[in-house]
Amino acid sequence: MWPHGRLLSPCGNGLAVWYLTNNSISGPIPYWIKSLNSRSEVDLSYNNFSWDSVPLDCRESLNLFKSSTGGKNFLCTxxxxxxxxxxxxxxxxxxxxxxxxxxxxxxxxxxxxxxxxxxxxxxxxxxxxxxxxxxxxxxxxxxxxxxxxxxxxxxxxxxxxxxxxxxxxxxxxxxxxxxxxxxxxxxxxxxxxxxxxxxxxxxxxxxxxxxxxxxxxxxxxxxxxxxxxxxxxxxxxxxxxxxxxxxxxxxxxxxxxxxxxxxxxxxxxxxxxxxxxxxxEFKPPNDRLKKIKKILIVVGAVVLILILVLMILGALWWKGWLWERISREEELRGLDLKTGVFTLRQIKAATNNFDAANKIGEGGFGSVYKGILLDGTIIAVKQLSSRSKQGNREFVNEIGMISSLQHSNVVRLYGCCAEGDQLLLVYEYMENNNLALALFGTEEVQLRLDWPTRPRICVGIAKGLAFLHEDCPLRIVHRDIKATNVLLDKDLNPKISDFGLARLDEEENTHISTRVAGTIGYMAPEYALWGYLTYKADVYSFGVVALEIIAGKNNMKYRPSENFVCLLDWALVLQQKGNPLDLVDPKLGTKFDKEEAMRIIKVALLCTNPSPALRPTMSEVVNMLEGRNDVHEIISEPSSYGDGMRFKSLTEFDQVILQRSENTSIIQSSGSACIGSSSTSAHDLYEKSSNFS
Incomplete structure (x- = not known):
């Protein structure tokens, strides 16, 4: 029953205030009251409206205190x-x-x-x-x-x-x-x-x-x-x-x-x-009842959670996702990783779902994307492709090798993602890309590397290789040291990348020497010709990279005349003529240390000696570059590999190398210092282009 009158109070700002409190009004709350503007003040407290007519979305300006049948108190949420x-x-x-x-x-x-x-x-x-x-x-x-x-x-x-x-x-x-x-x-x-x-x-x-x-x-x-x-x-x-x-x-x-x-x-x-x-006015009951009630609540909550977990696991098992995921994570746990395991959702969020705008490289092992984690950390994500034929075993082996290595001149692995058919590696991001782009990339990406920076980069690469060869527990032979596999951080400190990835491209249960992985112009002759692989193969490749750093030229793309095959060929001739400093990058002018430049050139030529036995170890290279040991100069004879010529025609060797790359047989022919195999490891972390000048 509604009262005979209503109290309507107009306010200065045009709002209305309705007081219907304490009137014992029964029946449903009229719709027009519930639909009033939220700025209207309505008091329906202390009445007997039917409970089912009380709105669920209450507001502070609608007072429904004890407004329902039986005097029940209305609770908003x-x-x-x-x-x-x-x-x-x-x-x-x-x-x-x-x-x-x-x-x-x-x-x-x-x-x-x-x-x-x-x-x-x-x-x-x-x-x-x-x-x-x-x-x-x-x-x-x-x-x-x-x-x-x-x-x-x-x-x-x-x-x-x-x-x-x-x-x-x-x-x-x-x-x-x-x-x-x-x-x-x-x-x-x-x-x-x-x-x-x-x-x-x-x-x-x-x-x-x-x-x-x-x-x-x-x-x-x-x-x-x-x-x-x-x-x-x-x-x-x-x-x-x-x-x-x-x-x-x-x-x-x-x-x-x-x-x-x-x-x-x-x-x-x-x-x-x-x-x-x-x-x-009475003593509260024993706390035992409180504890029992709390225990029952906790037990009930745990049971509900267990039921929910079992339902989720059942759904995953029904879709066939459960065993693959658990198996891969068990393999990762078995390696005692010191890095993090990322979820695919996190990686997608960091790379904006692998947006093409974030793509910073493409290699034989897949694409590389730039990403940003929630804490602001910038990462590089290597998305391993199906072309590399890797499975759980190969991926886990790769993670096991890389995650244990921590060195200032080796690219750090933050973690991995193994989810569904996605195999991803998460590396630290290197702001200045790779050494090849810095030295002989296009004008837009080249960096002006002054003289103090170049010797520092040489020493850093040498220290990184010495760590891989001698100090880390795995004793890794990189097999593909080249300028594109040397990355530069924001302070132009060099870091070696892509170590260990060559094994992912091999067939299961094959020996490391049955398939050559390297790049023309950087491979040691004994490895290119006979598949003979030792740490000295990396020493040879380092020598070539050191010459590139001094000269600012790409070994295989620099031919000052038709009489020279490559940068290394020219360096050997300059050494025999007694003027090796002509090798120094003209962009430096006279702003370089001649004694230091001569020492680096001598070390580089010593590293590229055709005989692996005459090459130094990388720890010896570090000592020589830093001036702690003298450089033992060895003059390479033109006929080291027996045909009386310094180099074969590059065109002739191209045909032999291409044939060998196709059938993976071992080349049984002569060669010399610049010989290499066609690249079977173009998995450069940041490689953008091979069109270097």
Whole structure:
């Protein structure tokens, strides 16, 4: 039954305030009320609307406190229901009304600083709630007018409880949930901090209101100032034997139309409360019941999680993904990796789903992409292609070799991804790409490497190879040392890449020497001709790269005249003529150390000696480059490999090499220092182009 009249209060900003509180209205809530603009204030508290008509998406400006049939309290969210259902019973409450959290003695008073309003219901997120109703008529009001602040110095004991108080023009209700059933003592703290005891406008008003506990009126026409005989004084009223039977306690302060309603200063009438303290009069039950309830909740949660996990595993097994994934991860775990295992989702996020714009290289083992992790780390992702014929075993072997190697001149492996048919390696990103692009790439990508930088790069490469050959536990022969496999970081420090990857391109159970992996112009003669592989093959390749660093020229693309086959050929001639410094890059002009340049050239030619026995080890190379050991100069004879010529025609050898690359047979012919095989290992981490000048 609807009341005969409605209270409509127009506000200065054009909004409307509807007060329909405490009218015992029954039936469903009309649709037009629920569809009112969210800026409209509507109070439907203390009515008997049907429960199914209460909207689920409540808002603070729609007060639905105790608005449904049976006087049930409406809770706005599922989380609130869940919290109350699983909460352990409380046996005390202490609230600092309108103020911050405060400790008095050994009692902690909870904060209650949410601003009030004309028709506001506030689920605090704790186990108690506040409903505020009413409108100060004299002026336009704001939410701050519903909390009173003391304007004088308080001298009473425990003054922190009385510096603020919650106000309401009409009705203010505190609703405490989750109390254990039984009798309680309720203490209400009051202090008149608004109406002053002087000759100002603040002294003109009177505050009279009623106090209800559990729906029963305990105080009628209560006047704080009259009761305590003054203002800014503490007034504590105690009510014993308050019965709680349904785990809830309701404390309500209600203005009954008496006192001052239109004083010169707003907020001088209506209920005011400073603090509420509720404590049980009985000893709380044994904590054992609480523990049992908590254990049951935990067990139930664990069972639900286990069921969910089993369902997910069952779905993966049904799709055929489970065993492959577990097998690969078991293999990775068996290697005791010191790197991270990335998920495919992480890699896709880092590379923007392998966006072509992030592609920085293409090689025989697949594409390389630049990526950025969530923590800002820049990475290079090598996406191994199906052409490399690798499976789990080969991939795991590769990870096992690389992950254990940590050296300042070796590219670091951050981790890997083995998910589905994706096999990915995640390396550190090198800002200055590779040495080949820096030395003899196009003008757009070339770097101007000054003299101090070039010897430092030579020494860094030598130290990296010495580590791979002699210091790391795996003792790796790289097999394809060349300028494109030397990367440069932001400080132009060299780092060797792609070590160990050549094995991934071999057939299963084959010997390392049955298939040559290298690049024309960098391969040692004994390896190119007879497949004989030792650490000295890398020493030979290093010598070629060192000459390229000094000259700024590509070994196989530099032919000063038809009489020379390659850069190494020219260097040998200059050595025999006694003017090897003519090899130095003309771009340096005279800005280089002649003694240091001569030492590097001598070491490079010593490393490229046709006889592997006469080549130094890489640790000896480091000592010579750094000046700790003398360089033993050996003059290479033109007929070292027996045909009386310094070099065969490059065209003639191209035909032989191409034939050998196709049938993988061992070349049984003569050759000399520049001979190599066609590249079977074009898996350069950052190689962009082979069109070097």
């Amino acid at each position: 599922f989380n609130k229901h869940f919290t109350l259902f699983f909460s352990v019973d409380q046996y005390s409450f202490h609230i600092n009304c309108g103020g911050e959290k405060t400790t008095i003695g050994n009692i902690d008073y909870e904060a209650d600083h949410d601003q009030g309003g004309e028709t506001k219901y506030v689920p605090t997120g704790s186990k108690w709630e506040v409903s505020s109703t009413g409108h100060f008529w004299d002026k336009n009001i704001t939410s701050t007018d519903y909390i009173a602040h003391n304007v004088s110095v308080l001298k009473m004991k425990n003054s922190d409880l009385y510096t603020t108080a919650r106000l309401s023009p009409l009705s203010l209700t505190y609703y405490l949930n989750c109390l254990g059933n039984g009798n309680y003592t309720v203490k209400l703290h009051f202090a008149e901090i608004v109406i002053r005891d002087n000759s100002s406008f603040y002294s003109l008003g009177r505050r009279l209101f009623d106090v209800y506990i559990q729906g029963r009126r305990k105080l009628k026409d209560f006047n704080i100032r009259k009761t305590i005989k003054g203002v800014d004084k503490e007034c504590i009223l105690e009510f014993k034997a308050v019965s709680v039977t349904n785990k809830t306690l309701e404390i309500r302060f209600h203005w009954a139309g008496k006192g001052t309603a239109a004083a010169p200063k707003r907020g001088t009438y209506g209920p005011l409360i400073s603090a509420i303290s509720v404590k049980s």
